[in-house]
Amino acid sequence: MSKKRGLSLEEKREQILQIFYESQDFFLLKELEKLGPKKGVISQSVKDVVQSLVDDDLVMKDKIGTSVYFWSLPSCAGNQLRNTRTKLESELANCRKRLSELTGQRDNLKKGREESDEREAALEELEAVELQHKKLKEELACYADNDPAALEKMIFLCFFGDITEDATEVAHAAANRWTDNIFTLQQWCSTNFPQAKEQLEHMYKEVGITDDFEYLQ
Known part of the structure:
Protein backbone atom coordinates (compact mmCIF):
# COMPACT_ATOMS: atom_id res chain seq x y z
CA MET A 1 0.00 0.00 0.00
CA SER A 2 1.43 3.39 -1.01
CA LYS A 3 2.36 5.89 1.65
CA LYS A 4 -0.01 8.87 1.99
CA ARG A 5 1.36 12.00 0.33
CA GLY A 6 1.90 15.03 2.57
CA LEU A 7 0.34 18.40 1.84
CA SER A 8 2.14 20.86 -0.36
CA LEU A 9 2.93 24.32 0.99
CA GLU A 10 -0.01 25.85 -0.91
CA GLU A 11 -2.35 23.21 0.45
CA LYS A 12 -1.09 23.88 3.99
CA ARG A 13 -1.70 27.59 3.50
CA GLU A 14 -5.26 26.91 2.39
CA GLN A 15 -5.93 24.70 5.40
CA ILE A 16 -4.56 27.24 7.88
CA LEU A 17 -6.64 29.97 6.25
CA GLN A 18 -9.72 27.78 6.72
CA ILE A 19 -9.07 27.80 10.47
CA PHE A 20 -9.27 31.59 10.43
CA TYR A 21 -12.25 31.80 8.07
CA GLU A 22 -14.34 29.21 9.89
CA SER A 23 -13.89 30.82 13.30
CA GLN A 24 -13.23 34.46 12.37
CA ASP A 25 -11.38 34.68 15.67
CA PHE A 26 -7.94 35.72 16.97
CA PHE A 27 -5.32 33.07 17.69
CA LEU A 28 -1.97 32.71 19.43
CA LEU A 29 0.66 30.73 17.55
CA LYS A 30 0.52 27.90 20.07
CA GLU A 31 -3.24 27.66 19.49
CA LEU A 32 -2.72 27.40 15.75
CA GLU A 33 -0.06 24.72 16.30
CA LYS A 34 -2.71 22.66 18.12
CA LEU A 35 -5.38 23.21 15.48
CA GLY A 36 -3.08 22.66 12.50
CA PRO A 37 -2.87 18.83 12.76
CA LYS A 38 -6.70 18.66 12.59
CA LYS A 39 -6.38 20.17 9.12
CA GLY A 40 -3.49 17.92 8.13
CA VAL A 41 -0.73 20.44 8.92
CA ILE A 42 1.80 19.14 11.44
CA SER A 43 2.44 21.46 14.37
CA GLN A 44 6.15 21.86 13.52
CA SER A 45 5.35 23.48 10.16
CA VAL A 46 2.49 25.72 11.33
CA LYS A 47 4.81 28.62 12.26
CA ASP A 48 6.43 28.77 8.80
CA VAL A 49 3.08 28.44 7.03
CA VAL A 50 1.54 31.24 9.10
CA GLN A 51 4.57 33.47 8.48
CA SER A 52 4.25 32.94 4.71
CA LEU A 53 0.61 34.02 4.94
CA VAL A 54 1.60 37.10 6.94
CA ASP A 55 4.26 37.97 4.31
CA ASP A 56 1.57 37.83 1.61
CA ASP A 57 -0.84 39.98 3.68
CA LEU A 58 -3.34 37.12 3.90
CA VAL A 59 -3.00 36.93 7.68
CA MET A 60 -2.66 39.91 10.00
CA LYS A 61 -0.70 39.91 13.23
CA ASP A 62 -0.36 42.33 16.11
CA LYS A 63 1.32 42.33 19.48
CA ILE A 64 -0.94 42.94 22.45
CA GLY A 65 1.01 43.13 25.68
CA THR A 66 3.49 40.28 25.56
CA SER A 67 1.41 38.13 23.23
CA VAL A 68 1.26 38.09 19.42
CA TYR A 69 -2.17 37.46 17.91
CA PHE A 70 -2.98 36.34 14.38
CA TRP A 71 -6.26 36.76 12.51
CA SER A 72 -7.67 36.72 9.02
CA LEU A 73 -11.06 37.36 7.44
CA PRO A 74 -12.27 36.30 3.99
CA SER A 75 -12.25 39.99 3.07
CA CYS A 76 -8.46 40.08 3.67
CA ALA A 77 -7.91 37.54 0.92
CA GLY A 78 -10.28 39.41 -1.35
CA ASN A 79 -8.44 42.69 -0.78
CA GLN A 80 -5.10 41.03 -1.36
CA LEU A 81 -6.29 39.49 -4.62
CA ARG A 82 -7.73 42.81 -5.77
CA ASN A 83 -4.45 44.57 -4.98
CA THR A 84 -2.50 41.91 -6.85
CA ARG A 85 -4.84 42.17 -9.83
CA THR A 86 -4.51 45.97 -9.88
CA LYS A 87 -0.73 45.71 -9.76
CA LEU A 88 -0.61 43.11 -12.54
CA GLU A 89 -2.98 45.13 -14.72
CA SER A 90 -0.76 48.20 -14.27
CA GLU A 91 2.36 46.20 -15.19
CA LEU A 92 0.54 44.76 -18.20
CA ALA A 93 -0.46 48.24 -19.37
CA ASN A 94 3.14 49.44 -19.02
CA CYS A 95 4.42 46.42 -20.95
CA ARG A 96 1.91 47.05 -23.74
CA LYS A 97 2.94 50.70 -23.90
CA ARG A 98 6.62 49.74 -24.03
CA LEU A 99 5.89 47.15 -26.73
CA SER A 100 4.11 49.80 -28.80
CA GLU A 101 7.08 52.18 -28.41
CA LEU A 102 9.60 49.51 -29.40
CA THR A 103 7.48 48.47 -32.37
CA GLY A 104 7.40 52.09 -33.54
CA GLN A 105 11.18 52.38 -33.14
CA ARG A 106 11.67 49.16 -35.09
CA ASP A 107 9.45 50.39 -37.92
CA ASN A 108 11.32 53.71 -38.06
CA LEU A 109 14.66 51.92 -38.21
CA LYS A 110 13.43 49.78 -41.06
CA LYS A 111 12.81 52.85 -43.21
CA GLY A 112 15.57 53.16 -45.79
CA ARG A 113 16.76 49.65 -45.01
CA GLU A 114 14.38 47.79 -47.27
CA GLU A 115 15.94 44.89 -49.12
CA SER A 116 17.29 45.94 -52.53
CA ASP A 117 20.19 45.26 -54.85
CA GLU A 118 21.80 48.59 -53.88
CA ARG A 119 21.53 47.82 -50.15
CA GLU A 120 22.94 44.33 -50.62
CA ALA A 121 25.85 45.69 -52.65
CA ALA A 122 26.53 48.38 -50.04
CA LEU A 123 26.53 45.79 -47.25
CA GLU A 124 28.93 43.59 -49.20
CA GLU A 125 31.23 46.57 -49.76
CA LEU A 126 31.08 47.48 -46.08
CA GLU A 127 31.95 43.92 -45.11
CA ALA A 128 34.92 43.96 -47.50
CA VAL A 129 36.18 47.28 -46.11
CA GLU A 130 35.85 46.06 -42.52
CA LEU A 131 37.73 42.89 -43.43
CA GLN A 132 40.51 44.93 -45.08
CA HIS A 133 40.67 47.23 -42.07
CA LYS A 134 41.05 44.25 -39.75
CA LYS A 135 43.77 42.79 -41.96
CA LEU A 136 45.70 46.09 -42.01
CA LYS A 137 45.45 46.42 -38.23
CA GLU A 138 46.86 42.92 -37.80
CA GLU A 139 49.67 43.69 -40.25
CA LEU A 140 50.42 47.00 -38.50
CA ALA A 141 50.61 45.19 -35.17
CA CYS A 142 53.46 43.09 -36.57
CA TYR A 143 55.56 46.27 -36.92
CA ALA A 144 54.68 47.70 -33.52
CA ASP A 145 58.09 46.77 -32.12
CA ASN A 146 59.74 48.98 -34.76
CA ASP A 147 57.53 52.03 -34.19
CA PRO A 148 59.92 54.99 -33.59
CA ALA A 149 57.43 56.69 -31.27
CA ALA A 150 57.00 53.51 -29.25
CA LEU A 151 60.78 53.01 -29.04
CA GLU A 152 61.30 56.62 -27.97
CA LYS A 153 58.66 56.27 -25.30
CA MET A 154 60.16 53.00 -24.07
CA ILE A 155 63.65 54.53 -23.82
CA PHE A 156 62.28 57.57 -22.04
CA LEU A 157 60.46 55.38 -19.50
CA CYS A 158 63.61 53.33 -18.92
CA PHE A 159 65.54 56.45 -17.95
CA PHE A 160 62.91 58.61 -16.32
CA GLY A 161 60.04 56.29 -15.38
CA ASP A 162 56.39 57.33 -15.49
CA ILE A 163 56.46 61.09 -15.02
CA THR A 164 53.42 62.59 -13.31
CA GLU A 165 51.98 66.01 -14.03
CA ASP A 166 53.71 67.51 -10.97
CA MET A 203 81.95 76.60 -29.23
CA TYR A 204 78.25 77.28 -28.49
CA LYS A 205 77.20 75.62 -31.75
CA GLU A 206 79.35 72.59 -31.05
CA VAL A 207 77.45 71.92 -27.78
CA GLY A 208 74.05 72.55 -29.40
CA ILE A 209 73.45 76.18 -28.42
CA THR A 210 72.29 77.68 -31.72
CA ASP A 211 70.52 80.91 -32.64
CA ASP A 212 67.06 79.35 -32.05
CA PHE A 213 68.00 78.27 -28.51
CA GLU A 214 65.13 79.57 -26.31
CA TYR A 215 63.10 79.02 -23.15
CA LEU A 216 60.53 76.21 -23.09
CA GLN A 217 56.96 77.46 -23.43
Whole structure:
Protein backbone atom coordinates (compact mmCIF):
# COMPACT_ATOMS: atom_id res chain seq x y z
CA MET A 1 0.00 0.00 0.00
CA SER A 2 1.43 3.39 -1.01
CA LYS A 3 2.36 5.89 1.65
CA LYS A 4 -0.01 8.87 1.99
CA ARG A 5 1.36 12.00 0.33
CA GLY A 6 1.90 15.03 2.57
CA LEU A 7 0.34 18.40 1.84
CA SER A 8 2.14 20.86 -0.36
CA LEU A 9 2.93 24.32 0.99
CA GLU A 10 -0.01 25.85 -0.91
CA GLU A 11 -2.35 23.21 0.45
CA LYS A 12 -1.09 23.88 3.99
CA ARG A 13 -1.70 27.59 3.50
CA GLU A 14 -5.26 26.91 2.39
CA GLN A 15 -5.93 24.70 5.40
CA ILE A 16 -4.56 27.24 7.88
CA LEU A 17 -6.64 29.97 6.25
CA GLN A 18 -9.72 27.78 6.72
CA ILE A 19 -9.07 27.80 10.47
CA PHE A 20 -9.27 31.59 10.43
CA TYR A 21 -12.25 31.80 8.07
CA GLU A 22 -14.34 29.21 9.89
CA SER A 23 -13.89 30.82 13.30
CA GLN A 24 -13.23 34.46 12.37
CA ASP A 25 -11.38 34.68 15.67
CA PHE A 26 -7.94 35.72 16.97
CA PHE A 27 -5.32 33.07 17.69
CA LEU A 28 -1.97 32.71 19.43
CA LEU A 29 0.66 30.73 17.55
CA LYS A 30 0.52 27.90 20.07
CA GLU A 31 -3.24 27.66 19.49
CA LEU A 32 -2.72 27.40 15.75
CA GLU A 33 -0.06 24.72 16.30
CA LYS A 34 -2.71 22.66 18.12
CA LEU A 35 -5.38 23.21 15.48
CA GLY A 36 -3.08 22.66 12.50
CA PRO A 37 -2.87 18.83 12.76
CA LYS A 38 -6.70 18.66 12.59
CA LYS A 39 -6.38 20.17 9.12
CA GLY A 40 -3.49 17.92 8.13
CA VAL A 41 -0.73 20.44 8.92
CA ILE A 42 1.80 19.14 11.44
CA SER A 43 2.44 21.46 14.37
CA GLN A 44 6.15 21.86 13.52
CA SER A 45 5.35 23.48 10.16
CA VAL A 46 2.49 25.72 11.33
CA LYS A 47 4.81 28.62 12.26
CA ASP A 48 6.43 28.77 8.80
CA VAL A 49 3.08 28.44 7.03
CA VAL A 50 1.54 31.24 9.10
CA GLN A 51 4.57 33.47 8.48
CA SER A 52 4.25 32.94 4.71
CA LEU A 53 0.61 34.02 4.94
CA VAL A 54 1.60 37.10 6.94
CA ASP A 55 4.26 37.97 4.31
CA ASP A 56 1.57 37.83 1.61
CA ASP A 57 -0.84 39.98 3.68
CA LEU A 58 -3.34 37.12 3.90
CA VAL A 59 -3.00 36.93 7.68
CA MET A 60 -2.66 39.91 10.00
CA LYS A 61 -0.70 39.91 13.23
CA ASP A 62 -0.36 42.33 16.11
CA LYS A 63 1.32 42.33 19.48
CA ILE A 64 -0.94 42.94 22.45
CA GLY A 65 1.01 43.13 25.68
CA THR A 66 3.49 40.28 25.56
CA SER A 67 1.41 38.13 23.23
CA VAL A 68 1.26 38.09 19.42
CA TYR A 69 -2.17 37.46 17.91
CA PHE A 70 -2.98 36.34 14.38
CA TRP A 71 -6.26 36.76 12.51
CA SER A 72 -7.67 36.72 9.02
CA LEU A 73 -11.06 37.36 7.44
CA PRO A 74 -12.27 36.30 3.99
CA SER A 75 -12.25 39.99 3.07
CA CYS A 76 -8.46 40.08 3.67
CA ALA A 77 -7.91 37.54 0.92
CA GLY A 78 -10.28 39.41 -1.35
CA ASN A 79 -8.44 42.69 -0.78
CA GLN A 80 -5.10 41.03 -1.36
CA LEU A 81 -6.29 39.49 -4.62
CA ARG A 82 -7.73 42.81 -5.77
CA ASN A 83 -4.45 44.57 -4.98
CA THR A 84 -2.50 41.91 -6.85
CA ARG A 85 -4.84 42.17 -9.83
CA THR A 86 -4.51 45.97 -9.88
CA LYS A 87 -0.73 45.71 -9.76
CA LEU A 88 -0.61 43.11 -12.54
CA GLU A 89 -2.98 45.13 -14.72
CA SER A 90 -0.76 48.20 -14.27
CA GLU A 91 2.36 46.20 -15.19
CA LEU A 92 0.54 44.76 -18.20
CA ALA A 93 -0.46 48.24 -19.37
CA ASN A 94 3.14 49.44 -19.02
CA CYS A 95 4.42 46.42 -20.95
CA ARG A 96 1.91 47.05 -23.74
CA LYS A 97 2.94 50.70 -23.90
CA ARG A 98 6.62 49.74 -24.03
CA LEU A 99 5.89 47.15 -26.73
CA SER A 100 4.11 49.80 -28.80
CA GLU A 101 7.08 52.18 -28.41
CA LEU A 102 9.60 49.51 -29.40
CA THR A 103 7.48 48.47 -32.37
CA GLY A 104 7.40 52.09 -33.54
CA GLN A 105 11.18 52.38 -33.14
CA ARG A 106 11.67 49.16 -35.09
CA ASP A 107 9.45 50.39 -37.92
CA ASN A 108 11.32 53.71 -38.06
CA LEU A 109 14.66 51.92 -38.21
CA LYS A 110 13.43 49.78 -41.06
CA LYS A 111 12.81 52.85 -43.21
CA GLY A 112 15.57 53.16 -45.79
CA ARG A 113 16.76 49.65 -45.01
CA GLU A 114 14.38 47.79 -47.27
CA GLU A 115 15.94 44.89 -49.12
CA SER A 116 17.29 45.94 -52.53
CA ASP A 117 20.19 45.26 -54.85
CA GLU A 118 21.80 48.59 -53.88
CA ARG A 119 21.53 47.82 -50.15
CA GLU A 120 22.94 44.33 -50.62
CA ALA A 121 25.85 45.69 -52.65
CA ALA A 122 26.53 48.38 -50.04
CA LEU A 123 26.53 45.79 -47.25
CA GLU A 124 28.93 43.59 -49.20
CA GLU A 125 31.23 46.57 -49.76
CA LEU A 126 31.08 47.48 -46.08
CA GLU A 127 31.95 43.92 -45.11
CA ALA A 128 34.92 43.96 -47.50
CA VAL A 129 36.18 47.28 -46.11
CA GLU A 130 35.85 46.06 -42.52
CA LEU A 131 37.73 42.89 -43.43
CA GLN A 132 40.51 44.93 -45.08
CA HIS A 133 40.67 47.23 -42.07
CA LYS A 134 41.05 44.25 -39.75
CA LYS A 135 43.77 42.79 -41.96
CA LEU A 136 45.70 46.09 -42.01
CA LYS A 137 45.45 46.42 -38.23
CA GLU A 138 46.86 42.92 -37.80
CA GLU A 139 49.67 43.69 -40.25
CA LEU A 140 50.42 47.00 -38.50
CA ALA A 141 50.61 45.19 -35.17
CA CYS A 142 53.46 43.09 -36.57
CA TYR A 143 55.56 46.27 -36.92
CA ALA A 144 54.68 47.70 -33.52
CA ASP A 145 58.09 46.77 -32.12
CA ASN A 146 59.74 48.98 -34.76
CA ASP A 147 57.53 52.03 -34.19
CA PRO A 148 59.92 54.99 -33.59
CA ALA A 149 57.43 56.69 -31.27
CA ALA A 150 57.00 53.51 -29.25
CA LEU A 151 60.78 53.01 -29.04
CA GLU A 152 61.30 56.62 -27.97
CA LYS A 153 58.66 56.27 -25.30
CA MET A 154 60.16 53.00 -24.07
CA ILE A 155 63.65 54.53 -23.82
CA PHE A 156 62.28 57.57 -22.04
CA LEU A 157 60.46 55.38 -19.50
CA CYS A 158 63.61 53.33 -18.92
CA PHE A 159 65.54 56.45 -17.95
CA PHE A 160 62.91 58.61 -16.32
CA GLY A 161 60.04 56.29 -15.38
CA ASP A 162 56.39 57.33 -15.49
CA ILE A 163 56.46 61.09 -15.02
CA THR A 164 53.42 62.59 -13.31
CA GLU A 165 51.98 66.01 -14.03
CA ASP A 166 53.71 67.51 -10.97
CA ALA A 167 57.06 66.01 -11.98
CA THR A 168 56.61 67.43 -15.50
CA GLU A 169 56.10 70.92 -14.10
CA VAL A 170 59.25 70.59 -11.98
CA ALA A 171 61.26 69.39 -15.00
CA HIS A 172 59.91 72.26 -17.12
CA ALA A 173 60.91 74.85 -14.52
CA ALA A 174 64.34 73.27 -14.13
CA ALA A 175 64.96 73.32 -17.91
CA ASN A 176 64.11 77.01 -18.12
CA ARG A 177 66.27 77.70 -15.09
CA TRP A 178 69.26 76.10 -16.84
CA THR A 179 68.44 78.04 -20.01
CA ASP A 180 68.54 81.23 -17.98
CA ASN A 181 71.92 80.21 -16.52
CA ILE A 182 73.28 79.60 -20.04
CA PHE A 183 72.13 83.04 -21.20
CA THR A 184 73.76 84.60 -18.12
CA LEU A 185 77.02 82.75 -18.83
CA GLN A 186 76.96 83.87 -22.48
CA GLN A 187 76.47 87.47 -21.39
CA TRP A 188 79.39 87.18 -18.93
CA CYS A 189 81.67 85.70 -21.62
CA SER A 190 80.72 88.43 -24.11
CA THR A 191 81.46 91.12 -21.54
CA ASN A 192 84.78 89.72 -20.35
CA PHE A 193 86.11 88.24 -23.61
CA PRO A 194 84.81 90.44 -26.45
CA GLN A 195 87.84 89.60 -28.59
CA ALA A 196 86.89 85.89 -28.55
CA LYS A 197 83.35 86.38 -29.90
CA GLU A 198 83.80 84.12 -32.96
CA GLN A 199 85.51 81.37 -30.99
CA LEU A 200 82.72 81.48 -28.38
CA GLU A 201 79.95 81.29 -30.98
CA HIS A 202 81.68 78.31 -32.60
CA MET A 203 81.95 76.60 -29.23
CA TYR A 204 78.25 77.28 -28.49
CA LYS A 205 77.20 75.62 -31.75
CA GLU A 206 79.35 72.59 -31.05
CA VAL A 207 77.45 71.92 -27.78
CA GLY A 208 74.05 72.55 -29.40
CA ILE A 209 73.45 76.18 -28.42
CA THR A 210 72.29 77.68 -31.72
CA ASP A 211 70.52 80.91 -32.64
CA ASP A 212 67.06 79.35 -32.05
CA PHE A 213 68.00 78.27 -28.51
CA GLU A 214 65.13 79.57 -26.31
CA TYR A 215 63.10 79.02 -23.15
CA LEU A 216 60.53 76.21 -23.09
CA GLN A 217 56.96 77.46 -23.43
